[in-house]
Amino acid sequence: MTSLLQVQGLGKRFGGFVALSDISFDVADGERLGLIGPNGSGKSTLVNCLCGTLRNESGEVRFAGHSLAGLNAHQRIRRGLARSFQLPRPFGTMTLAENLRVPILYAVQPRTGARVPDIDRRCTDLLGMVGLADKADRKPADLTQIEMRKLELARAMASEPRLLIADEAMAGLSHQEVDEILALLLRLNAEGVTIIMIEHIMRAVLAFSQRLVVLVAGRKIADGAPQDVVREPAVVEAYLGS
Amino acid sequence: MDLLSLDLLGNALVSGLLLGAFYAAVTIGVSISFGMLDIVNIAHPAFIILGSYTAYIANTALGVDPILASIVLLPAFYLLGMAIYTIYDLAFERRGDASIRGLAFFFGLLFITEVALVLVFGVDYRLVEAPYIGPSLTLGPVDLPLRLLVPALVSLGLIGGLQLFMRHSFTGRAIQAVAQDPLALRLMAANPTRIKRIAFGLSIATASVAGAVLIVIQPVEPSIARDYIGRVFAICVMGGLGSFGGTIAAAMALGVVESLTSTFSGPSWSPAVAFGFLLLTLALRPAGLFGRS
Amino acid sequence: MRGPGFVALLLLAAALVFGAARLVDNPYAFFAGYVVLQYVVLATAWNILGGYTGYVNFGTAAFFALGAYTTVALHKLTSLPLPAMMLAGGIVSGAVGIGTGYLTLRLRGTYFSIATLAMAVVVQTLITNWSFVGGSRGAYVVRPAEVMGLDYVQYLFLLMLALAVIAIATARTIERARIGTGFAAIRDDEVAAEANGVPTLRLKLIATALSGGLMGMAGAPLPYYVTYLDPASGFSLSYAVNTIAMPLIGGTSSWVGPVIGAVLLGTLQQVASVTISSALSLLIVGLLLVGFVIAAPRGIIGWFGK
Numbered sequence: 001m002t003s004l005l006q007v008q009g010l011g012k013r014f015g016g017f018v019a020l021s022d023i024s025f026d027v028a029d030g031e032r033l034g035l036i037g038p039n040g041s042g043k044s045t046l047v048n049c050l051c052g053t054l055r056n057e058s059g060e061v062r063f064a065g066h067s068l069a070g071l072n073a074h075q076r077i078r079r080g081l082a083r084s085f086q087l088p089r090p091f092g093t094m095t096l097a098e099n100l101r102v103p104i105l106y107a108v109q110p111r112t113g114a115r116v117p118d119i120d121r122r123c124t125d126l127l128g129m130v131g132l133a134d135k136a137d138r139k140p141a142d143l144t145q146i147e148m149r150k151l152e153l154a155r156a157m158a159s160e161p162r163l164l165i166a167d168e169a170m171a172g173l174s175h176q177e178v179d180e181i182l183a184l185l186l187r188l189n190a191e192g193v194t195i196i197m198i199e200h201i202m203r204a205v206l207a208f209s210q211r212l213v214v215l216v217a218g219r220k221i222a223d224g225a226p227q228d229v230v231r232e233p234a235v236v237e238a239y240l241g242s
Numbered sequence: 243m244d245l246l247s248l249d250l251l252g253n254a255l256v257s258g259l260l261l262g263a264f265y266a267a268v269t270i271g272v273s274i275s276f277g278m279l280d281i282v283n284i285a286h287p288a289f290i291i292l293g294s295y296t297a298y299i300a301n302t303a304l305g306v307d308p309i310l311a312s313i314v315l316l317p318a319f320y321l322l323g324m325a326i327y328t329i330y331d332l333a334f335e336r337r338g339d340a341s342i343r344g345l346a347f348f349f350g351l352l353f354i355t356e357v358a359l360v361l362v363f364g365v366d367y368r369l370v371e372a373p374y375i376g377p378s379l380t381l382g383p384v385d386l387p388l389r390l391l392v393p394a395l396v397s398l399g400l401i402g403g404l405q406l407f408m409r410h411s412f413t414g415r416a417i418q419a420v421a422q423d424p425l426a427l428r429l430m431a432a433n434p435t436r437i438k439r440i441a442f443g444l445s446i447a448t449a450s451v452a453g454a455v456l457i458v459i460q461p462v463e464p465s466i467a468r469d470y471i472g473r474v475f476a477i478c479v480m481g482g483l484g485s486f487g488g489t490i491a492a493a494m495a496l497g498v499v500e501s502l503t504s505t506f507s508g509p510s511w512s513p514a515v516a517f518g519f520l521l522l523t524l525a526l527r528p529a530g531l532f533g534r535s
Numbered sequence: 536m537r538g539p540g541f542v543a544l545l546l547l548a549a550a551l552v553f554g555a556a557r558l559v560d561n562p563y564a565f566f567a568g569y570v571v572l573q574y575v576v577l578a579t580a581w582n583i584l585g586g587y588t589g590y591v592n593f594g595t596a597a598f599f600a601l602g603a604y605t606t607v608a609l610h611k612l613t614s615l616p617l618p619a620m621m622l623a624g625g626i627v628s629g630a631v632g633i634g635t636g637y638l639t640l641r642l643r644g645t646y647f648s649i650a651t652l653a654m655a656v657v658v659q660t661l662i663t664n665w666s667f668v669g670g671s672r673g674a675y676v677v678r679p680a681e682v683m684g685l686d687y688v689q690y691l692f693l694l695m696l697a698l699a700v701i702a703i704a705t706a707r708t709i710e711r712a713r714i715g716t717g718f719a720a721i722r723d724d725e726v727a728a729e730a731n732g733v734p735t736l737r738l739k740l741i742a743t744a745l746s747g748g749l750m751g752m753a754g755a756p757l758p759y760y761v762t763y764l765d766p767a768s769g770f771s772l773s774y775a776v777n778t779i780a781m782p783l784i785g786g787t788s789s790w791v792g793p794v795i796g797a798v799l800l801g802t803l804q805q806v807a808s809v810t811i812s813s814a815l816s817l818l819i820v821g822l823l824l825v826g827f828v829i830a831a832p833r834g835i836i837g838w839f840g841k
Contacts, residue, residue, distance in 0.1 A: 051730060072736075073729040083730060091723035093788070102720045105713045107732030159732060282645050284593075284652070333829040343828040345591045345648055346783050350825035353776045357818045468772065472653040479646075510671070514660035517653035524639050524650050 004029040004163055004194050005050070005081075010059035012042075012049055019045045020218045023059070027163070027196060032189050034209030034226065035198045038238060042218040043198050044086060047167050051083045052076045064162065077107045082161035086168045086198075088152040090140035096151055097123045097136040103159035122158070130154045130184065146177045153184065163194045170201055178204050206230070214238070249383045254505040255498060260390035262497025264459060266490045267397030267452045268470060269477040270404060274445035276475070277484025278421035279438050281330065285348040287470035288355035289446055293319065293453020294368075294462040295359060301370040308370045309396055312454030316447045323446025326351070327439045352467065359464035367461035375458060393455035398490075400451050404444070405486050417441040421484060469516075476520035541707060545700045553696060557689075565692045569760060571801035572695040573753050577774065578781035578793035579702040580749035583709065584742045585779070586787030589722035590644050594635075594651030595778040597658040598628040598747045600769035602754030607668045607764060610676055617694060621755040628751025629744040631658070636743035640736060659770040673765025676758040691756050702749050706790040709745075718742060750778075773817055777801075780824035786834030795835055 005027040012020040020042045027033050037043050048054040050061055052073035061068045063081055071079075082103075091099050100123045108114060114122070127133045130150035135142070143151060149169055156164055166185060170178045182204055189195050199205045205212070205226070212229040214222040216238040222229045229235055268290060275283040293312060300311030334344040374388040408414035416437045456462060477496055481488035496519055504512045556564045577595060584590050602624030609620050631654075639650040663671045682690045709715045717738050720728035729735045758764045777800065785796025800820060807816035831837060 053726060053730065072734070074732045074734045077730060077732045085727065085730070089724045089727035091720050091727065093723055094719060098716070101716055102728065102733065103731040105716055105732075106734075109713075110732075155731065282648070284649070329829065337832070341644060342585065342589055342591055342787075343783070343832060345645070346779055346828050347825055349593065349776070349779060350821050350828070353772065354818060354821035354825065356772070357814055357821060361814050361818065465772070468652075469656070471649075472656055475649045476653070510664055511660065514657050517656045517660075520653040521638060521650060521657065524642060524646050 002029050003027065004031075004064060005196075006060075006062040007050070008060045008062070010046070010049060010056050010061065012045055012054065012056045018218055020049065020056070023215070023218075023220050025213050025220065025223055027194060029162075029194055030189070030192060031194055032186075032208055032210045033194075033196045034205040034212045035196055035215065036200075036202075036205055036212060037215035040217075041215040043215055044167065045218075046215065047083055047165050047198065050165065051081060074106065077103065077159050077161070078110060080160070080162035081165075082107075082156045082159045082163070083165040084152045084156040084167055084169055086171070088140075088148040090143075090148065090151055090155075092140055095137050095139060096127060096132055096143075099140065099151060100126055100155055100158045103155055107159035126154045126158050129157075146173055146180070149173065149181065150184075153181070157188065157193075161193060163196070164188065165196045165198070167198045168200065169197075170199060170204055182208055202230075250505055251502075252384050254501045256384050256386065257390055258498030258501030259494050260386075260394040260497070261459075261501055262494030263394035263397045263490070264390070264452075264455055264493075265473060265477060265497050266493035267393075267400050267448065267455060269474045269481070269489050269493055270401050270486065271445040271448040271452065272474050272478045273481065273484050273486065273489045274404075274417075274441055274448075276478055278417060279441055279445075281327075281442065282345055283348050283442075283445070284345070284471055284475075285352040285355065286445070286449065287467040287474060288352045289319070289322075289449035290453045290456060290470065291359065291462060291464060291467045292355055293450040294457040295363060295453070296450065297454035297457055298368050298370055298462070301372070307372055308454045308458060309372075309392070309451070312450045315450045319450040320443040320447040323443035324439050326446065327442035330442075331435055331439070352471075356464045356467055363464065365463055365465070367463050368457070369461040370457050372458060389458060393458050396451065396455055400448060401486055401490065404448070407444075408486075413437065413440055417444075472517035472520050476516055476523055479520070480523050538704075538708060538711075542700070542704050545703060549696050549700050553693060556692065562686075562688060565686075565688045567802075567805040569688070569692045569695050570805060571798060572692070572699050573757075574777060574781060574797040574801040575699045575794055576695065576702045576753040577750055577778040578785070578797040579699075579706050579790065580746045580753065581778040582782040582787055582790070582793040583706055583749070584746035586782050586792070587709065587715065587718035587722065588739060588742050590640070590739065590742070591648040591779070592651045592743075592746065593648055593775050593779070594655040595750055596770045596772065596774040597651075597655035598632065598750035599754035599757075599774050600662065600766070601628045601631060601658060602751030603757040603764060603769050604662055604668050605751070606755045606758045607674045607676065610758065611667070617690075617756060617759065621694070621698070621752045624755030625748040625752035628754070629748030632743040632747025633740055635747075636740050640739045640743070655770065655775070659766055662769075663766045669765065671766060673763055674758070675763050678759050678762050687759070691760055694756055695753070698749075698752055703790055703794060705745065705749070706793075710790060714738065714741070773820075776817070776820060776824065777804075780820050780827075782834075784823060784827045784831075784834055786836030788833070789836060792834050792836045799835075 003026040008024050010020060010023040023046060035043055045054065049056040052068065052071055063079060068076055091102065101119060104114065104119050104122060124133060124136065127136050130153060132147060132150055132154065140148065140151065153166065153169060170181050173181065178201060185195055185197065185208065197205060197208055209226050211224065212222070212226045213220060214229060214235050221234045221238065222232050272283065272286050275281045275286065296315055297308035297312045300306045301308045330344065330347065334347065374392045377388050379386040379388065379391065408418060420434050420437050473496065477489060477492045481492035496516060499519070500512050500515050503515045556568050577599065581592060581595060584592055605624040605627045606620045609615055609623060635650060635654050639647045662668060668674055679687050681687055709718065717728070717733045720731065720733050721735050721738060725735055781796030781800050782793040784800065785794065786792030804816045804820065807819060827834065
């Protein structure tokens with residue numbers, strides 16, 4: 001398998017606080033990677049650096065063989081690197097269908113030149129995929145917590161990404177709702193989308209991931225097969241305390 | 243540089259520092275409302291002009307010292323501030339829609355205050371009388387006009403008093419906590435809305451004293467409020483949003499630069515200095531601003 | 536309705552407005568109508584940035600006056616026809632819009648708003664100190680009696696009417712085009728917009744340039760309308776208040792809102808400043824603005840439809 005994403009020596013600091021230091025890992029094309037770590041370990045900062053919302057001071061991110069240095073977030077999603085937000089950030093004044101139009105118009109159309117009727121159908125399809133088809137004309141304020149998560153995922157999928165970073169897409173959901181989102185992500189992966197899952201719910205991460213990367217205090221402390229990683233003393237210590 | 247312009251320079255520096263202390267008093271209210279509460283009260287300078295006019299009325303109608311009058315009027319301005327915050331909170335913060343409409347709200351207040359003052363007092367310049375307007379202390383080649391010295395001391399006194407309140411009273415510490423983290427405040431069993439209402443009341447109360455010292459320093463007419471918007475926000479942003487010490491330092495820096503410009507290039511350029519300062523601050527020092535967002 | 540049909544309808548409405556003004560057969564109708572139309576342009580222009588992307592511009596007076604002073608300068612240097620001067624005024628103001636935007640649009644929206652206030656004073660100070668365009672004393676512009684057989688005030692009215700058509704058509708085109716979706720995404724959540732492929736900085740600069748440029752074009756005929764222009768009147772705060780009050784009172788979500796707001800408030804002020812006093816009519820605008828933002832957050836168009 002070839003590498004889709006290559007992270008090499010990535011570092012990020014806020015003032016004097018080192019949020020990430022010397023992070024390196026690869027993600028293979030089609031892989032399902034779990035990224036875990038305690039609160040404040042730098043997971044969200046890493047996502048923001050990968051997606052271009054924040055600039056990393058050192059190190060390099062390469063995607064599909066090209067360096068992403070100097071590219072803004074909107075340029076990265078156009079290359080196929082999409083993310084969902086930990087706290088859903090829908091466009092509040094737009095309907096659900098219109099929410100999905102944004103990435104289609106701005107991330108997909110420049111690549112493919114899709115026509116307008118196709119865009120409308122694509123919105124309907126995507127909403128159908130996450131079970132929100134009957135709410136296409138509603139506003140996000142009308143949605144429940146899990147529906148909001150699904151909208152967030154549908155919008156990230158609408159950009160037709162090669163790599164999707166799902167940032168805590170399941171926090172606060174019930175057991176059954178977690179399974180729903182898991183099934184959705186597995187189906188996406190089966191269609192060829194590489195996925196990085198950032199998650200606190202260990203059951204979900206272990207069920208989903210083919211490989212785990214563990215961050216603690218801005219450093220990578222483990223990287224490997226899930227069943228091996230969770231037994232490593234450093235990981236156990238970070239999670240259970242010494 | 244010959245002796246004459248050295249004299250000029252010395253005098254410009256001193257009056258710049260005195261002016262700066264006064265600018266700090268003008269800004270301190272915004273340091274509280276914008277710096278700590280994140281409320282973009284661009285109408286603050288209009289309340290300062292309102293303070294100038296109340297001091298003017300007390301001075302001309304009753305013969306009271308303008309600064310003394312402004313201190314007596316502090317509670318009235320405090321209540322005005324509480325009332326405005328109550329409306330602001332109900333209409334914008336609770337709806338989670340404070341951005342565009344909140345800005346327009348304060349812009350409307352700025353405009354209403356200005357037009358109302360024009361309707362009542364006209365556009366003529368008004369001034370006050372006090373024993374310290376006129377005489378100067380002379381220290382070697384440097385003149386210290388009391389007209390600037392007294393306002394500077396009153397301004398520093400006002401800020402010092404506020405600083406003591408913020409440091410040592412429960413409410414003051416709660417205000418600083420609400421600036422950092424509303425959740426932490428709730429854990430202290432204080433009601434954030436009440437704390438913010440008090441803080442906003444205080445910020446408007448400072449306008450009473452700032453307005454009185456303004457009309458001691460220069461004659462006042464309703465539209466000069468606008469000249470102060472740029473100054474106030476430039477100082478507030480440069481001073482590090484909500485830090486009183488930073489506010490004084492930034493205010494004095496601006497006072498000196500303005501005073502030098504006015505001495506060496508002519509007074510008609512001095513408004514541009516303040517606003518140019520603000521534009522440069524916004525363009526070049528955003529790193530200091532981003533810490534909050 | 537498709538774009539060309541809408542423009543045809545707009546032109547028809549414009550022709551009706553002009554015909555009605557001719558029918559009234561009172562020079563004051565054109566004088567007053569010009570001001571109302573000017574506010575239609577200013578309010579629509581403001582809304583392109585303020586209503587669509589959510590960035591509040593307090594510096595309308597600066598963009599507007601830059602257009603006016605471009606005309607003063609060109610009037611002294613050249614004998615260009617007025618429409619060419621309007622174009623020049625639009626380019627100058629649009630360029631200043633891009634400049635201000637480039638300096639401050641990376642920051643939080645609040646800072647952009649404060650910067651536009653500051654920019655207005657900087658530009659006013661520059662103009663006040665620039666003696667070529669009259670400095671603080673002001674400048675006189677000789678207004679020709681007529682042009683192509685048409686009374687000059689009617690000509691000015693007609694030009695402003697045409698500009699209003701252009702501004703409204705631009706605003707409506709933006710609403711229905713891809714860029715309108717991008718603007719709305721920026722207004723709703725800028726970080727999410729950028730993460731979903733919207734080039735936010737570029738779109739904000741486009742909005743600032745369009746908005747500022749239209750304001751400059753609206754200001755360009757002003758010297759011929761007033762024949763004497765000084766900085767105090769060209770940079771009057773009432774331009775800024777009106778152009779914010781009109782969209783917010785009419786409603787910012789669609790092109791209709793600013794037009795309704797401008798026609799209502801503009802007419803109200805024309806009537807009130809004749810019958811009561813101009814200061815009082817400005818006070819009414821201020822009170823209406825504050826009243827509407829508190830009590831009717833979606834403006835007049837929020838009373839209709841869903």
